[in-house]
Amino acid sequence: MPTIKAIAEETMPEDPHPRRGPGARSRRRERTGRAMGRSRCRRRDALALIGACAICLLSIGAITAIPVLSYSLMLGAWGLDAVAVMALLAVVAGYRALRRRREPGARMRVATAGLVCLALAITGWMGAAQIRFAHAQGVDLSVLGLTGIGQWGRGPDVAPVVLTDAASRQTLRAGIWYPRGKAPGDGGEKAPIVVLLHGGGWRTGDRDNPMTRIQADWLADQGYVAIALEYPLSLRDTPTWELAQSRLVCSLAWVGAHAGEHGGDPGRLAVVGDSSGGHLALETAYRQALGGLDPSGPDAPTDADGETLPACQGNVPTIRAVATTYPITDPAVFHDNPDPILSGPVASRARLYVGGGPAQYPERYASIDPARKAAAAGAAAPPVLIVHGEGDHVVPVSGTRDLDAVLEAAGARHETIIVPYADHVFDLNGGSVASQIWRAKTLQLLRGAGLGA
Structure with a gap:
């Protein structure tokens, strides 16, 4: 003959939240943390892409007559410091794009790396043209x-x-x-x-x-x-x-x-x-x-x-x-x-x-x-x-x-x-x-x- 406890268990409705228990809250916090982490990564990737676009546009403006953008040369001309910074940014952007190529936002990171590399190429080409001009004038340049x-x-x-x-x-x-x-x-x-x-x-x-x-x-x-x-x-x-x-x-x-x-x-x-x-x-x-x-x-x-x-x-x-x-x-x-x-x-x-x-x-x-x-x-x-x-x-x-x-x-x-x-x-x-x-x-x-x- 069934006991009262067994009858109660049979008639009790199914728990809509079967995972409730001591570890449920920690699991929810973990899921929320992962979602927030992905959101922060997307924001960082978006900001990096915007920065890469700005750098690339300034570089293009330095060699073409684009209002406002072409004023970038007024900062004293691009020097080796600018080339070094762009090279570092290109390496970092390329590394992130390769390392996280299977994660969401991969296309954005690839685009960022591509734009920074383009800016680096333009800056290097422009600097090389100036250096050739200086040598044609008989001027020996100081690297420092x-x-x-x-x-x-x-x-x-x-x-x-x-x-x-x-x-x-x-x-x-x-x-x-x-x-x-x-x-x-x-x-x-x-x-x-x-x-x-x-x-x-x-x-x-x-x-x-x-x-x-x-x-x-x-x-x-x-x-x-x-x-x-x-x-x-x-x-x-x-x-x-x-x-x-x-x-x-x-x-x-x-x-x-x-x-x-x-x-x-x-x-x-x-x-x-x-x-x-x-x-x-x-x-x-x-x-x-x-x-x-x-x-x-x-x-x-x-x-x-x-x-x-x-x-x-x-x-x-x-x-x-x-x-x-x-x-x-x-x-x-x-x-x-x-x-x-x-x-x-x-x-x-x-x-x-x-x-x-x-x-x-x-x-x-x-x-x-x-x-x-x-x-x-x-x-x-x-x-x-x-x-x-x-x-x-x-x-x-x-x-x-x-x-x-x-x-x-x-x-x-x-x-x-x-x-x-x-x-x-x-x-x-x-x-x-x-x-x-x-x-x-x-x-x-x-x-x-x-x-x-």
């Missing part, structure tokens, strides 16, 4: 320099005040770098001087601009006294197209009067400049060749008593050579920059500097056009070096090509180098291929002008 390691430069040793300009309401200083390992009071022969003029569209910048600091420190390493001069920057209520030039002439006179105190020989002086500083370097050199530099002239700044400032009472040293990087060789062309993204900001800087556009003030733009003075000066002008990036989005390279034609026709001493796959501020990495070309050619220029350190 190409990595960007140690290329940021140190600040100036001293930064004395040159003058306080009431008209622009700005105090102008000079940053001075002494030759490495040599102090001004060490005696011996005075070192040649290289004056540096910073860029910034005549609107921003100072003696400690990154590119100025990088090249000044490098010049000091070569044995030169490097002096970075400031000039009045344009303000919204004060165009400085006249002030910048006249105050720069005063600053050069100050260099002539005080260079000896800092171990420099004002009789052996060159000027270098980038972007708007390159424009002022060319303008100043060609004006001097035409006999037009008078620091105490009618445009000279004065003090509260109407007396010419002391900085403007000396003589301007003779400029023996000029070396520029991506200079504004034609302010009107700079204003009319055709770039779909940067045309507005660029034109704004030109208008602030001159007071308006070329259509409004054609005579002003003509008066600050270096090509006109270069044509008149001809062979009397000092030798000039211009290194410009072929892909410059800020300062159109067409202006440099036009100036090169003028210099050639005028019989002026010059060398113009257009570097492929290089953009504006290519010397933000002081060891980039384009920057190393400029450095090698600048040393040749200085030594050829009797300014060897």
